[in-house]
Amino acid sequence: MVSALLAAAAIATTQPQSNPDIDWWREARFGMFIHWGLYAVPAGEWGERKTHGEWIMSSGQIPIPDYEKFADQFNPTEFDANEWAEMAVDAGMKYLVITTKHHDGFCLWPSEQTDWDIERTPYKKDILKQIADACRANGLKIGWYHSIMDWHHPDYLPRRGWEDRPAEGADFNLYRSYLHNQVKEILTNYGKIDVIWFDGEWEATWIAPHGRELFNEVVGLQPQILVNNRVGAGRSGGHFGTPEQRIPETGLPGEDWETCMTMGRTWGYNKSDENWKSTQTLIRNLCDIASKGGNYLLNVGPMANGLFPDLAVERLEEIGDWMDTNGEAIHGTTASPVGKPEWGRITRKGNDLYLILFEWPKTGFVEIPNLGNGITSAEILGHGPVGFAANRHGPNILLSVPKPRMNENASVIKITLDGAPIVYSAPQFDSFGGQFIGSTRLALSTASDQVEVHYTLDGSAPTAASPKYSAPIPISRTTTIKAASFHRNRRVSETAEIQMAKVPGFAPSTLTAGGIGLLKTTYKGKFDRLPDFGSLTPDDTEVVKLITLPEATPEENVAHVFKGLLQVDSAGIYEFELTSDDGSKLLIDGQVIVDHDGNHSTSAKTGFAPLQAGRHLVEVQHFNSAGGSVIELKQRTKGGTFESISAELFRLIG
Ligand code: FHN
Secondary structure, three states: OHHHHHHHHHOOOOOOOOOOOOHHHHHHOEEEEEOOOHHHOOOOOEOOEOOOOOOHHHHOOOOHHHHHHHHHHOOOOOOOHHHHHHHHHHOOOOEEEEEEEOOOOOEOOOOOOOOOEHHHOOOOOOHHHHHHHHHHHOOOEEEEEEEOOOOOOOOOOOOOOOOOOOOOOOOHHHHHHHHHHHHHHHHHOOOOOOEEEEEOOOOOOOOHHHHHHHHHHHHHHOOOOEEEHHHOHHHOOOOEEOOEOOOOEOEOOOOOEEEEEOOOOOOOOOOOOOOOOOHHHHHHHHHHHHHOOOEEEEEEOOOOOOOOOHHHHHHHHHHHHHHHHHHHHOOOOEOOOOOOOOOEEEEEEOOEEEEEEOOOOOOOOEEEOOEOOOEEEEEEOOOEEOOOEEEEEOOEEEEEOOOOOOOOOOEEEEEEEOOOOOEOOOOEEEOHHHEEOOOEEEEEEOOOOOOEEEEEOOOOOOOOOOOEOOOOEEEOOOEEEEEEEEEOOEEOOOOEEEEEEEOOOEOOOOOOEEEEOEEEEEEEOOOOOOOOHHHOOOOEEEEEOOOOOOOOOOOOOEEEEEEEEEEEOOOEEEEEEEEEEOOEEEEEOOEEEEEEOOOOOOEEEEEEEEEOOEEEEEEEEEEEOOOOOEEEEEEEOOOOOOEEOOHHHEEEEO
16 A cells, blocks of 8 residues: 555646647647557567557457567667658648557657666667657657557556456556656656647546646646647546547637547558558548648558658658648638638638638639628639639629649639638527526627627517617517628628527525535446436435545445535526536436436536525436546536535535
């Protein structure tokens, strides 16, 4: 036990301040991912199967002693870090993220913490040092990928299901200390590092407090560093989201995010892989991602000799050719202000729009959706300025330019607008649950301050003669509001509609209030959903001050009910945020406000409740099957931020 306490104590618990240098990352839009390690030696083949990748130790069920033999064969004599960095730069990439240690635990640098590292191989030299030097020499930002999951370390848990290596004696806190010490090495010995890209965060042993401690360790070492969201269990925390092998349909608005993707089927090199994405697909993915405000981290899996596979080199060169002409439509751009057209994608840079054409429209016109501007100039990237005509077609602009010799990947028309984009989109309502007690004021917003919003309160369609929106609209009875955007007295958007319902609000509970606290009832058992608690016999009850659970020592196979009276000082609409791992549910006065049931990792769900002043019966249900166990309830009122509910607002039922 002492070892665990010492190990836990050794891990930084201070709260250093993160000061992420993210502007360069947002400008970059495009980076290289590199998955390289011992798995490049078998190159996907083990036994009869030829489809393995970087997971070959696990997918091939290779016992550690057999896997360790790959270290004796790893001698990348043709590895040239500068060549890799130059290929990344020539492809238009601005940063490079390389696996320092993947799930197999093998370290590409000479670590003081283990001999399961590069010095174990005939090659011996520090690969991270060479990569860092080459990146700096070529103006690339540097990223370290580092796996939390470690199939080699004796204290990592859980074991692989197929292996007979005993788990007895393994101490996960000792492994966490090892992990922190290695992260210290790679963030201390190689100068300024720009990104740390954690992975392998999904196993039950890695819980929320561990992610917070690791994040604090990292930013304590390099406050400017960017940390991805996989530092935290359930991909919570960090500075940017990491959708993998997919491009979110509408991006992740309001978030920094990066899609990571392979060129072939696997991240690590597979010599038999014939399933490679075409250059056109890769370029169009880059355009799609940039048009949604994200970054593209495109992976290369180098071979064991230290060379990139020819198919990767070919694609990088072709991407580079396209970026040489069209890179300004990607680098330094932000998401399309007017959505996604049929013919391709749109990116923005100030008052310039880049019309990225995947195909030349059959109409002969490039129809730009929902835009109210005039166009002052047009040029076809790679061909220079062109004459153009722009005619209005309802909310859209029909742009005609000389048809370019289309680039098979994509051709780009850059247009300069007569000012900031005037976006024709339907007004958004800040309805805060669409209900109110007594009276309220309804705020509306639009994507451009250049358009007017006109609205009605009688259910009729708004016209330019309808009241013009200038401030939140006072409402004192149930009302249907219809609103649309107008520009130069013409309606230029669909009509948005909402009903704001006047409600009495839940009446205060008549139950007698006891002392401060809530009753927490515990039920032991295997659950994969919230049970019918009425049918169960409690295993324990206790009075608690808050709706929370000991995250550092999660209980498994258990369910809880927290019950008490919540003090509400003023009548109004309250929004509740219920965060849990696994499932949970919030009831107020017996009504379900948030249903977040299900076997899921840490995530949040919200719901609204109209409450009169007084005490209300609150019940939070929760279950945890295995791994991390989290329950947290926050609330906010309109215009506020979610805050934890302080203990003195809860009362026991008398
Ligand atoms: O298991 C890893 C996988 O090998 C690869 O490293 C990808 C890259 O993001 N991440 C994990 C799968 O989500």
